[in-house]
Structure formats: structure tokens, C-alpha cells
Amino acid sequence: MEYSLGPFVPVADRVLVAVAEPEGVNVGVVVGSSGALLVDTGSSPDQGRAIRAAAEGVTGGVPLTHVVVTHAHDDHVGGLAAFGDLVTLGHEHLGRACAEGTPAVSRAFAMASAVNLGDCHVELAHFGRGHTDHDVVAVVPGRKVAFLGDLMETSAEPSAGPDSWPGEWGASLDWVAGMLPRDCVIVPGHGPALDMDGAGTQRGEMQWLHERAQSLYDAGKGAAGAWASDWPWPQEPAERFVAQAILRMREAGRPRRRPTLPLLGS
Numbered sequence: 079m080e081y082s083l084g085p086f087v088p089v090a091d092r093v094l095v096a097v098a099e100p101e102g103v104n105v106g107v108v109v110g111s112s113g114a115l116l117v118d119t120g121s122s123p124d125q126g127r128a129i130r131a132a133a134e135g136v137t138g139g140v141p142l143t144h145v146v147v148t149h150a151h152d153d154h155v156g157g158l159a160a161f162g163d164l165v166t167l168g169h170e171h172l173g174r175a176c177a178e179g180t181p182a183v184s185r186a187f188a189m190a191s192a193v194n195l196g197d198c199h200v201e202l203a204h205f206g207r208g209h210t211d212h213d214v215v216a217v218v219p220g221r222k223v224a225f226l227g228d229l230m231e232t233s234a235e236p237s238a239g240p241d242s243w244p245g246e247w248g249a250s251l252d253w254v255a256g257m258l259p260r261d262c263v264i265v266p267g268h269g270p271a272l273d274m275d276g277a278g279t280q281r282g283e284m285q286w287l288h289e290r291a292q293s294l295y296d297a298g299k300g301a302a303g304a305w306a307s308d309w310p311w312p313q314e315p316a317e318r319f320v321a322q323a324i325l326r327m328r329e330a331g332r333p334r335r336r337p338t339l340p341l342l343g344s
């Protein structure tokens with residue numbers, strides 16, 4: 079695999095983002111007056127070392143002191159071994175979801191944590207299940223930037239894998255959105271940054287797909303072949319999201335709604 083790292087580009091005052099290939103993952107740096115924090119670590123220990131060197135080159139001499147991992151997928155946590163001497167943070171369920179051999183973070187939390195970087199602080203919070211059961215969002219209130227990990231993606235549609243919770247994803251995003259200023263810059267896990275309206279659109283698309291999943295579940299149908307050209311996402315990611323949503327409903331033994339026509343109602 080070809081590993082490479084693009085340049086760190088500012089998205090707000092002393093907040094920079096670089097893209098690490100081959101997965102196109104966004105890696106962020108928040109620079110304060112006394113310390114700097116890295117968001118996500120790339121796909122491998124070697125890439126983590128490359129990211130560390132590049133990040134330390136854009137802090138203006140401020141030491142890199144903290145690292146937060148948004149979730150346990152390889153392209154976000156794979157470089158963690160390069161930061162063993164720093165304070166590393168993640169959700170308390172991160173460790174059990176990581177591949178074997180991944181080092182543990184030094185500071186795990188269930189709901190929220192905060193990092194003081196001198197003239198700014200970064201709030202880290204888990205808003206509920208979504209892309210995984212341990213997604214962490216990193217918000218920099220003073221700079222109006224939020225790193226959402228793979229709760230949002232813009233280079234492709236958000237990815238609903240077997241560890242995703244489509245039915246709870248939207249509510250987690252709503253909680254995040256309610257805490258952010260309207261002019262906040264949203265950095266997704268993959269792809270260009272977006273504004274709050276763009277984030278709201280993506281959240282609405284998820285809601286639409288989840289409603290569709292519910293209808294299919296109620297009708298005893300699956301996701302395969304359900305896609306139509308008026309769906310908001312292309313077939314593959316849309317059917318994957320809907321299939322995972324239906325699977326979670328089945329796992330939970332959710333009762334089927336009986337469709338009724340209002341005109342024929344009791």
C-alpha cells in the first residue's frame with residue numbers, strides 16, 4: 079500500500095488538517111500557546127511517525143502534547159504507537175474495538191474530557207452510538223472547529239459497517255450540532271470540511287434512509303434491491319446503511335409497525 083501525507087492546511091486559526099493516504103483520512107492539529115493536540119493518527123505506526131514529524135513542523139515550536147483517537151478503525155488509530163510518550167485519549171470502548179497489538183490510550187473516558195492547550199482548550203465528547211459505539215468528537219470552541227471522525231464524511235457517503243448503529247446515528251449528530259455555533263467548521267473523517275448547513279443536509283439524508291429502513295423492516299423486506307434512483311445516496315453505501323439499520327432492528331427484536339391507511343383507520 080502507498081502511504082503518503084498531504085500538507086497541513088489551515089481550516090481555522092491555528093487549526094490545520096492534512097490528508098493521510100491511502101485511506102484519505104483527515105488528520106488534525108490544534109495549536110495552543112503551551113501545547114498542541116493531534117486528532118487521529120493514520121493507518122500504521124510508520125505513518126504515525128510521519129504524521130508526528132509533519133505535525134511538529136507546523137506548531138511553531140509549541141510541543142505536541144496530546145493525541146485523540148476518534149474511533150478504532152485502522153486508518154484513525156493505526157499510527158497510535160508513534161505517540162506513546164504523549165497523553166493519548168479515546169473513548170473507554172476504544173481498546174476493545176481495536177485490532178490486536180494496538181496500544182491502549184493513556185486516558186480513556188466514557189462521556190467527556192477536556193484538554194487545556196494554554197490559550198485554548200479542546201472538548202472531547204462521546205454523544206452516543208453512530209458510526210461505531212465509541213465515536214469521539216473533538217470540539218475547539220474558541221476556534222469554532224469540530225472534528226467529527228467518521229460520523230460524517232464528504233469524500234464518499236458515511237460508512238455503515240457491521241459495527242455501526244444507523245438508528246442512533248442521527249440523534250448523536252443532533253446532540254453534537256446543538257452544541258456547536260452556527261458558523262462552526264465541521265471536519266469530517268474523510269473529505270473536505272463542511273459548514274453546519276452541509277452537515278444538516280447529510281444528517282437529513284441519514285434520517286431519510288433510516289425511515290426507509292424502518293418501512294422495509296415493517297414490510298418484512300431486506301435492503302438488497304430496494305435502492306431507487308431518487309434515494310439520496312448511491313446504491314452501495316445506501317443499501318449498506320439500510321441493511322445495517324434493518325439488522326439492528328432485528329437484533330433488538332423491534333416490533334413491526336402495522337401500516338394503516340388513515341382513510342381506513344378505525
Ligand SMILES: [Zn+2]
Pocket residue numbers: 149151209228
Ligand atoms: Zn471509521
